[in-house]
Amino acid sequence: DTGVSQNPRHKITKRGQNVTFRCDPISEHNRLYWYRQTLGQGPEFLTYFQNEAQLEKSRLLSDRFSAERPKGSFSTLEIQRTEQGDSAMYLCASSFGQGAQHFGDGTRLSIL
Amino acid sequence: GQQLNQSPQSMFIQEGEDVSMNCTSSSIFNTWLWYKQDPGEGPVLLIALYKAGELTSNGRLTAQFGITRKDSFLNISASIPSDVGIYFCAGQKGSGNTGKLIFGQGTTLQVKP
Numbered sequence: 001d002t003g004v005s006q007n008p009r010h011k012i013t014k015r016g017q018n019v020t021f022r023c024d025p026i027s028e029h030n031r032l033y034w035y036r037q038t039l040g041q042g043p044e045f046l047t048y049f050q051n052e053a054q055l056e057k058s059r060l061l062s063d064r065f066s067a068e069r070p071k072g073s074f075s076t077l078e079i080q081r082t083e084q085g086d087s088a089m090y091l092c093a094s095s096f097g098q099g100a101q102h103f104g105d106g107t108r109l110s111i112l
Numbered sequence: 113g114q115q116l117n118q119s120p121q122s123m124f125i126q127e128g129e130d131v132s133m134n135c136t137s138s139s140i141f142n143t144w145l146w147y148k149q150d151p152g153e154g155p156v157l158l159i160a161l162y163k164a165g166e167l168t169s170n171g172r173l174t175a176q177f178g179i180t181r182k183d184s185f186l187n188i189s190a191s192i193p194s195d196v197g198i199y200f201c202a203g204q205k206g207s208g209n210t211g212k213l214i215f216g217q218g219t220t221l222q223v224k225p
Contacts, residue, residue: 042200042215103154
């Protein structure tokens with residue numbers, strides 16, 4: 001499968017814990033995006049990378065959130081001190097330049 | 113956050129019927145995309161539109177990029193049960209380095225066999 005891969009698919013954690021998600025983009029894609037989707041809504045943009053550079057961050061990305069793409073390939077999204085409101089589907093997408101974005105199947109985060 | 117206005121919110125149709133849904137915005141976009149999402153999965157790209165006035169087909173699906181750059185529509189002809197799902201429009205401004213997509217709220221399609 002050469003699509004966007006996200007791990008884990010599901011994560012259940014207690015409030016206050018830290019969590020980290022991983023995204024492996026389509027191999028030839030130089031741009032990688034993170035979105036958050038809550039029930040009944042469309043995805044909302046969080047941040048994106050071109051190669052290893054983080055070029056844009058949404059105001060939704062509070063200081064408890066950090067994303068990295070150290071070698072310009074896979075990316076990680078970490079949430080520190082999780083809160084109930086962080087429960088959502090976290091989606092990763094990739095593209096080549098400004099071409100169409102292709103999404104992974106997401107990581108569903110549930111905060112107890 | 114900013115979202116596109118997508119309508120209708122939901123549709124319940126008979127198998128074989130044609131379907132039309134649209135997306136509008138107060139802002140201009142340089143790219144419009146249509147995605148389909150099934151429960152527990154990520155959005156799957158259906159059609160991408162890059163030029164105002166462009167009309168593009170993908171099998172039974174046809175989408176158009178509005179001439180004003182502020183709207184787009186998606187048509188599905190001769191619907192089948194596997195068309196069930198949530199359809200999202202997304203716009204991309206494409207100016208400078210911004211890469212983010214802005215999504216509509218989705219149209220939930222149900223097809224009765």
